Amino acid sequence: MKSSTRSPGARNSVLAAALALAGLAAQPAAAEERAKDLFGAEKLPTATAAQSFGFYSKGCFSGGVAIPMDGPTWQVMRPSRNRRWGHPALIALIERLSRDAVADGWPGLLIGDIAQPRGGPMLTGHASHQIGLDADIWLTPMPDRTMTRAQRETMSATLMVDEKTHLVKDALWTPQHTALLKRAASYPQVERILVNPGIKKKLCDTVKGDRSWLRKIRPFWGHDYHFHMRVGCQPGSPNCKAQEATPDDDGCGKPLAWWFTQEPWRPNKNPDAPKARDLMMMANLPKECRAVLDAPGPASAEAATYHGDTVPIAVAAPAPEPEAPSLPAVTASSAAGLPSALNAFTATPEVGVPVPRPRPPAK
Numbered sequence: 001m002k003s004s005t006r007s008p009g010a011r012n013s014v015l016a017a018a019l020a021l022a023g024l025a026a027q028p029a030a031a032e033e034r035a036k037d038l039f040g041a042e043k044l045p046t047a048t049a050a051q052s053f054g055f056y057s058k059g060c061f062s063g064g065v066a067i068p069m070d071g072p073t074w075q076v077m078r079p080s081r082n083r084r085w086g087h088p089a090l091i092a093l094i095e096r097l098s099r100d101a102v103a104d105g106w107p108g109l110l111i112g113d114i115a116q117p118r119g120g121p122m123l124t125g126h127a128s129h130q131i132g133l134d135a136d137i138w139l140t141p142m143p144d145r146t147m148t149r150a151q152r153e154t155m156s157a158t159l160m161v162d163e164k165t166h167l168v169k170d171a172l173w174t175p176q177h178t179a180l181l182k183r184a185a186s187y188p189q190v191e192r193i194l195v196n197p198g199i200k201k202k203l204c205d206t207v208k209g210d211r212s213w214l215r216k217i218r219p220f221w222g223h224d225y226h227f228h229m230r231v232g233c234q235p236g237s238p239n240c241k242a243q244e245a246t247p248d249d250d251g252c253g254k255p256l257a258w259w260f261t262q263e264p265w266r267p268n269k270n271p272d273a274p275k276a277r278d279l280m281m282m283a284n285l286p287k288e289c290r291a292v293l294d295a296p297g298p299a300s301a302e303a304a305t306y307h308g309d310t311v312p313i314a315v316a317a318p319a320p321e322p323e324a325p326s327l328p329a330v331t332a333s334s335a336a337g338l339p340s341a342l343n344a345f346t347a348t349p350e351v352g353v354p355v356p357r358p359r360p361p362a363k
Protein backbone atom coordinates (compact mmCIF):
# COMPACT_ATOMS: atom_id res chain seq x y z
CA MET A 1 0.00 0.00 0.00
CA LYS A 2 1.32 3.41 -0.92
CA SER A 3 0.96 5.05 2.46
CA SER A 4 2.81 2.28 4.24
CA THR A 5 5.99 3.03 2.31
CA ARG A 6 5.96 6.71 3.24
CA SER A 7 8.13 7.46 6.27
CA PRO A 8 6.70 9.42 9.23
CA GLY A 9 9.25 12.15 8.46
CA ALA A 10 7.88 12.55 4.96
CA ARG A 11 4.37 12.73 6.33
CA ASN A 12 5.41 15.45 8.77
CA SER A 13 6.97 17.52 6.02
CA VAL A 14 3.76 17.21 3.98
CA LEU A 15 1.90 18.39 7.05
CA ALA A 16 4.30 21.30 7.55
CA ALA A 17 3.79 22.32 3.94
CA ALA A 18 0.03 22.16 4.36
CA LEU A 19 0.18 24.31 7.48
CA ALA A 20 2.42 26.82 5.72
CA LEU A 21 -0.16 26.98 2.90
CA ALA A 22 -2.78 27.73 5.49
CA GLY A 23 -0.76 30.79 6.47
CA LEU A 24 -0.09 29.62 9.99
CA ALA A 25 3.34 31.20 10.23
CA ALA A 26 2.18 34.47 8.70
CA GLN A 27 -0.57 35.13 11.26
CA PRO A 28 0.81 35.35 14.80
CA ALA A 29 -2.15 37.50 15.89
CA ALA A 30 -4.61 34.77 14.96
CA ALA A 31 -3.12 32.55 17.65
CA GLU A 32 -4.52 34.93 20.27
CA GLU A 33 -8.10 34.49 19.10
CA ARG A 34 -10.43 32.65 21.42
CA ALA A 35 -10.84 29.18 20.00
CA LYS A 36 -14.49 28.78 21.00
CA ASP A 37 -15.51 31.90 19.06
CA LEU A 38 -13.89 30.62 15.88
CA PHE A 39 -15.03 27.00 16.14
CA GLY A 40 -18.44 27.99 17.44
CA ALA A 41 -19.00 30.07 14.29
CA GLU A 42 -18.33 27.24 11.85
CA LYS A 43 -21.50 26.07 10.10
CA LEU A 44 -20.04 23.25 7.98
CA PRO A 45 -17.27 20.67 8.35
CA THR A 46 -14.12 20.54 6.24
CA ALA A 47 -14.45 18.65 2.98
CA THR A 48 -11.23 16.81 3.70
CA ALA A 49 -10.23 13.44 5.08
CA ALA A 50 -11.59 12.52 8.51
CA GLN A 51 -8.97 13.11 11.17
CA SER A 52 -9.00 14.02 14.87
CA PHE A 53 -6.37 16.40 16.25
CA GLY A 54 -5.51 16.61 19.93
CA PHE A 55 -7.50 15.41 22.92
CA TYR A 56 -11.23 15.07 23.66
CA SER A 57 -11.15 18.31 25.68
CA LYS A 58 -8.54 20.17 23.61
CA GLY A 59 -8.66 19.65 19.88
CA CYS A 60 -10.63 19.72 16.67
CA PHE A 61 -11.34 17.44 13.72
CA SER A 62 -11.64 17.44 9.95
CA GLY A 63 -13.86 15.48 7.59
CA GLY A 64 -16.90 15.52 9.90
CA VAL A 65 -20.22 14.14 8.72
CA ALA A 66 -23.69 14.81 10.12
CA ILE A 67 -26.08 12.18 11.35
CA PRO A 68 -29.39 12.69 9.47
CA MET A 69 -32.06 14.48 11.51
CA ASP A 70 -34.17 11.31 11.38
CA GLY A 71 -33.54 7.67 10.84
CA PRO A 72 -35.79 4.66 11.25
CA THR A 73 -34.34 4.18 14.75
CA TRP A 74 -33.30 7.67 15.90
CA GLN A 75 -34.21 11.36 16.03
CA VAL A 76 -31.83 14.28 16.57
CA MET A 77 -32.69 16.60 19.47
CA ARG A 78 -31.96 20.35 19.83
CA PRO A 79 -31.17 20.73 16.12
CA SER A 80 -30.65 24.50 16.40
CA ARG A 81 -27.36 23.86 18.17
CA ASN A 82 -25.88 22.31 15.01
CA ARG A 83 -23.96 19.73 17.01
CA ARG A 84 -24.91 16.59 15.06
CA TRP A 85 -21.41 16.31 13.52
CA GLY A 86 -18.79 13.69 14.18
CA HIS A 87 -16.04 11.51 12.80
CA PRO A 88 -17.68 9.16 10.23
CA ALA A 89 -16.74 6.15 12.36
CA LEU A 90 -18.64 7.61 15.35
CA ILE A 91 -21.70 8.51 13.27
CA ALA A 92 -21.75 4.99 11.80
CA LEU A 93 -21.50 3.54 15.29
CA ILE A 94 -24.38 5.67 16.65
CA GLU A 95 -26.56 4.45 13.79
CA ARG A 96 -25.55 0.87 14.54
CA LEU A 97 -26.30 1.32 18.24
CA SER A 98 -29.73 2.68 17.34
CA ARG A 99 -30.53 -0.46 15.33
CA ASP A 100 -29.10 -2.84 17.92
CA ALA A 101 -30.93 -1.03 20.73
CA VAL A 102 -34.25 -1.37 18.93
CA ALA A 103 -33.56 -5.08 18.50
CA ASP A 104 -32.92 -5.20 22.27
CA GLY A 105 -36.31 -3.63 23.04
CA TRP A 106 -35.46 0.10 23.31
CA PRO A 107 -37.82 2.25 21.19
CA GLY A 108 -35.09 4.23 19.42
CA LEU A 109 -32.43 6.81 20.24
CA LEU A 110 -32.82 10.49 20.96
CA ILE A 111 -29.49 11.96 19.91
CA GLY A 112 -28.11 14.87 21.94
CA ASP A 113 -24.93 16.83 21.27
CA ILE A 114 -22.19 15.19 19.25
CA ALA A 115 -19.79 17.92 18.05
CA GLN A 116 -19.63 21.20 16.18
CA PRO A 117 -18.95 20.82 12.44
CA ARG A 118 -15.19 21.18 12.94
CA GLY A 119 -15.16 20.32 16.64
CA GLY A 120 -13.16 22.55 18.94
CA PRO A 121 -14.35 24.14 22.17
CA MET A 122 -18.02 25.12 22.32
CA LEU A 123 -19.56 28.46 23.18
CA THR A 124 -21.71 26.74 25.83
CA GLY A 125 -21.67 23.40 27.69
CA HIS A 126 -19.25 20.45 27.41
CA ALA A 127 -15.55 20.52 28.12
CA SER A 128 -15.01 17.61 25.73
CA HIS A 129 -16.83 16.70 22.47
CA GLN A 130 -13.99 18.50 20.60
CA ILE A 131 -12.51 15.84 18.28
CA GLY A 132 -15.63 14.20 16.86
CA LEU A 133 -15.45 11.09 19.03
CA ASP A 134 -17.96 11.92 21.81
CA ALA A 135 -21.76 11.67 21.65
CA ASP A 136 -24.57 12.28 24.14
CA ILE A 137 -27.57 9.99 23.93
CA TRP A 138 -30.70 10.59 25.95
CA LEU A 139 -31.97 8.10 28.49
CA THR A 140 -35.51 9.07 27.44
CA PRO A 141 -37.04 6.58 24.99
CA MET A 142 -37.85 7.90 21.51
CA PRO A 143 -41.56 8.71 21.02
CA ASP A 144 -43.33 6.65 18.36
CA ARG A 145 -43.91 9.67 16.12
CA THR A 146 -41.60 11.99 14.23
CA MET A 147 -41.24 15.11 16.33
CA THR A 148 -41.42 18.57 14.80
CA ARG A 149 -38.44 20.88 14.93
CA ALA A 150 -40.12 22.86 17.70
CA GLN A 151 -40.77 19.73 19.75
CA ARG A 152 -37.12 18.71 19.44
CA GLU A 153 -36.06 22.08 20.79
CA THR A 154 -38.43 22.10 23.75
CA MET A 155 -39.22 18.51 24.79
CA SER A 156 -37.70 17.99 28.22
CA ALA A 157 -35.59 15.00 29.03
CA THR A 158 -36.38 12.74 31.98
CA LEU A 159 -34.05 13.23 34.93
CA MET A 160 -33.21 9.73 36.10
CA VAL A 161 -31.44 10.65 39.34
CA ASP A 162 -32.66 12.27 42.57
CA GLU A 163 -30.71 15.48 43.07
CA LYS A 164 -30.53 15.12 46.85
CA THR A 165 -29.69 11.44 47.31
CA HIS A 166 -27.81 11.04 43.99
CA LEU A 167 -29.61 7.73 43.58
CA VAL A 168 -31.55 6.58 40.51
CA LYS A 169 -35.30 7.09 40.72
CA ASP A 170 -36.42 3.48 40.88
CA ALA A 171 -39.80 4.19 39.33
CA LEU A 172 -38.07 5.36 36.15
CA TRP A 173 -35.24 2.87 35.69
CA THR A 174 -36.05 -0.19 33.55
CA PRO A 175 -34.15 -3.27 32.38
CA GLN A 176 -34.18 -1.64 28.93
CA HIS A 177 -32.05 1.22 30.26
CA THR A 178 -29.51 -1.32 31.49
CA ALA A 179 -29.62 -3.17 28.16
CA LEU A 180 -29.03 0.08 26.25
CA LEU A 181 -25.89 0.88 28.26
CA LYS A 182 -24.67 -2.70 28.02
CA ARG A 183 -25.12 -2.64 24.25
CA ALA A 184 -23.24 0.68 23.94
CA ALA A 185 -20.40 -0.69 26.06
CA SER A 186 -20.23 -3.86 23.97
CA TYR A 187 -18.55 -2.22 20.97
CA PRO A 188 -14.76 -2.49 21.02
CA GLN A 189 -14.42 1.08 19.70
CA VAL A 190 -16.26 2.45 22.74
CA GLU A 191 -13.68 3.16 25.43
CA ARG A 192 -15.82 4.95 28.02
CA ILE A 193 -19.41 5.71 28.81
CA LEU A 194 -19.99 8.56 31.26
CA VAL A 195 -23.07 8.37 33.49
CA ASN A 196 -24.22 9.98 36.71
CA PRO A 197 -22.77 8.18 39.78
CA GLY A 198 -26.33 7.15 40.72
CA ILE A 199 -26.66 5.29 37.43
CA LYS A 200 -23.30 3.60 37.89
CA LYS A 201 -24.41 2.52 41.35
CA LYS A 202 -27.68 1.15 39.99
CA LEU A 203 -25.75 -0.99 37.51
CA CYS A 204 -23.25 -2.11 40.15
CA ASP A 205 -26.13 -3.16 42.40
CA THR A 206 -28.25 -4.94 39.80
CA VAL A 207 -26.20 -6.37 36.92
CA LYS A 208 -25.90 -10.14 37.16
CA GLY A 209 -23.77 -12.50 35.11
CA ASP A 210 -21.31 -10.76 32.81
CA ARG A 211 -20.14 -7.63 34.59
CA SER A 212 -17.00 -7.04 32.53
CA TRP A 213 -18.66 -4.20 30.60
CA LEU A 214 -19.11 -2.19 33.82
CA ARG A 215 -15.41 -1.29 33.49
CA LYS A 216 -16.33 1.13 30.69
CA ILE A 217 -19.15 2.79 32.63
CA ARG A 218 -17.61 5.77 34.41
CA PRO A 219 -19.31 7.96 37.04
CA PHE A 220 -19.27 11.69 36.43
CA TRP A 221 -21.19 14.82 37.41
CA GLY A 222 -24.30 15.57 35.37
CA HIS A 223 -25.19 12.83 32.88
CA ASP A 224 -28.49 12.27 34.68
CA TYR A 225 -30.71 12.49 31.60
CA HIS A 226 -28.23 11.21 29.01
CA PHE A 227 -25.16 9.06 28.74
CA HIS A 228 -21.97 10.07 26.99
CA MET A 229 -20.38 7.57 24.63
CA ARG A 230 -16.69 8.04 23.82
CA VAL A 231 -14.87 6.10 21.12
CA GLY A 232 -11.11 5.76 20.84
CA CYS A 233 -8.82 7.50 18.36
CA GLN A 234 -9.53 6.23 14.86
CA PRO A 235 -7.14 4.95 12.18
CA GLY A 236 -5.82 7.83 10.08
CA SER A 237 -5.52 10.18 13.06
CA PRO A 238 -1.86 9.98 14.12
CA ASN A 239 -2.22 13.24 16.07
CA CYS A 240 -5.24 12.13 18.08
CA LYS A 241 -4.25 11.79 21.75
CA ALA A 242 -5.65 8.64 23.32
CA GLN A 243 -7.15 8.63 26.79
CA GLU A 244 -5.65 6.44 29.49
CA ALA A 245 -7.25 3.01 29.66
CA THR A 246 -9.86 2.49 32.37
CA PRO A 247 -8.83 0.26 35.32
CA ASP A 248 -9.50 -3.43 34.83
CA ASP A 249 -12.10 -3.91 37.58
CA ASP A 250 -15.81 -3.08 37.48
CA GLY A 251 -15.30 0.26 39.26
CA CYS A 252 -17.97 -0.55 41.84
CA GLY A 253 -15.72 -0.32 44.89
CA LYS A 254 -14.00 2.59 46.59
CA PRO A 255 -13.89 5.03 43.67
CA LEU A 256 -17.68 4.81 43.40
CA ALA A 257 -18.18 5.14 47.17
CA TRP A 258 -16.38 8.52 46.99
CA TRP A 259 -19.26 9.87 44.92
CA PHE A 260 -21.64 9.19 47.79
CA THR A 261 -19.68 11.33 50.25
CA GLN A 262 -20.10 15.09 50.70
CA GLU A 263 -16.89 15.94 48.90
CA PRO A 264 -17.89 15.80 45.21
CA TRP A 265 -21.02 17.87 45.88
CA ARG A 266 -19.61 20.80 47.85
CA PRO A 267 -20.71 24.06 46.28
CA ASN A 268 -18.19 25.56 43.90
CA LYS A 269 -16.38 28.30 45.83
CA ASN A 270 -15.84 30.34 42.69
CA PRO A 271 -18.76 29.63 40.34
CA ASP A 272 -18.07 32.65 38.16
CA ALA A 273 -14.45 31.74 37.41
CA PRO A 274 -13.86 31.32 33.67
CA LYS A 275 -13.95 27.75 32.40
CA ALA A 276 -11.22 26.13 30.31
CA ARG A 277 -13.22 26.70 27.13
CA ASP A 278 -13.41 30.45 27.91
CA LEU A 279 -9.65 30.72 28.18
CA MET A 280 -8.62 28.44 25.34
CA MET A 281 -6.85 30.37 22.59
CA MET A 282 -5.95 29.05 19.17
CA ALA A 283 -2.35 28.79 20.41
CA ASN A 284 -3.50 26.26 23.04
CA LEU A 285 -4.98 23.91 20.44
CA PRO A 286 -2.94 21.57 18.23
CA LYS A 287 -1.46 23.62 15.39
CA GLU A 288 -3.42 21.64 12.80
CA CYS A 289 -6.63 23.23 14.12
CA ARG A 290 -5.75 26.46 12.29
CA ALA A 291 -5.66 24.50 9.02
CA VAL A 292 -8.96 22.87 9.99
CA LEU A 293 -10.56 26.31 10.35
CA ASP A 294 -9.17 27.41 6.99
CA ALA A 295 -9.98 24.27 4.98
CA PRO A 296 -12.74 24.33 2.33
CA GLY A 297 -16.17 23.05 3.23
CA PRO A 298 -18.82 21.08 1.36
CA ALA A 299 -21.53 22.82 -0.67
CA SER A 300 -24.14 22.21 2.02
CA ALA A 301 -24.85 20.31 5.22
CA GLU A 302 -26.72 17.74 3.14
CA ALA A 303 -23.58 17.11 1.05
CA ALA A 304 -21.79 16.08 4.26
CA THR A 305 -24.64 14.09 5.79
CA TYR A 306 -23.90 10.44 6.40
CA HIS A 307 -26.24 8.07 4.58
CA GLY A 308 -24.74 4.75 5.45
CA ASP A 309 -22.47 2.86 3.14
CA THR A 310 -24.06 3.85 -0.14
CA VAL A 311 -23.43 7.59 -0.48
CA PRO A 312 -20.04 9.30 -0.77
CA ILE A 313 -19.06 11.36 2.24
CA ALA A 314 -18.33 15.10 2.34
CA VAL A 315 -17.99 16.06 -1.31
CA ALA A 316 -16.10 19.36 -1.51
CA ALA A 317 -17.72 22.47 -2.94
CA PRO A 318 -16.01 23.79 -6.11
CA ALA A 319 -12.89 25.63 -4.91
CA PRO A 320 -12.95 29.39 -5.63
CA GLU A 321 -9.19 29.41 -6.25
CA PRO A 322 -7.15 26.87 -8.20
CA GLU A 323 -4.49 26.49 -5.49
CA ALA A 324 -4.21 23.35 -3.40
CA PRO A 325 -6.37 23.18 -0.26
CA SER A 326 -4.63 23.21 3.12
CA LEU A 327 -5.86 19.73 3.95
CA PRO A 328 -6.08 16.89 1.45
CA ALA A 329 -9.31 16.53 -0.48
CA VAL A 330 -11.52 13.65 0.49
CA THR A 331 -12.93 10.85 -1.53
CA ALA A 332 -15.40 8.28 -0.37
CA SER A 333 -12.58 5.77 -0.12
CA SER A 334 -10.27 7.98 1.97
CA ALA A 335 -13.12 8.95 4.27
CA ALA A 336 -13.72 5.27 4.76
CA GLY A 337 -10.20 4.90 6.12
CA LEU A 338 -8.85 3.39 2.93
CA PRO A 339 -5.50 4.52 1.55
CA SER A 340 -5.74 7.15 -1.14
CA ALA A 341 -3.08 8.99 -3.10
CA LEU A 342 -4.95 12.23 -2.34
CA ASN A 343 -4.77 11.72 1.36
CA ALA A 344 -1.22 12.33 2.51
CA PHE A 345 -2.09 12.40 6.22
CA THR A 346 -3.91 9.12 6.44
CA ALA A 347 -1.91 6.40 8.11
CA THR A 348 -2.26 2.82 7.02
CA PRO A 349 -5.54 1.61 8.52
CA GLU A 350 -5.26 -0.94 11.27
CA VAL A 351 -6.77 -4.26 10.43
CA GLY A 352 -9.96 -5.17 12.28
CA VAL A 353 -11.10 -1.67 13.27
CA PRO A 354 -14.60 -1.19 11.92
CA VAL A 355 -14.91 1.96 9.85
CA PRO A 356 -17.59 2.65 7.26
CA ARG A 357 -16.65 1.26 3.88
CA PRO A 358 -18.38 1.74 0.57
CA ARG A 359 -20.70 -1.12 -0.32
CA PRO A 360 -19.65 -2.92 -3.51
CA PRO A 361 -21.98 -2.18 -6.43
CA ALA A 362 -24.92 -4.57 -6.79
CA LYS A 363 -24.36 -7.25 -9.40
Ligand SMILES: [Zn+2]
Nearest residue numbers: 134135136228
Ligand atom coordinates in the same frame (compact mmCIF):
# COMPACT_ATOMS: atom_id res chain seq x y z
ZN1 LIG B 1 -21.28 14.55 26.70
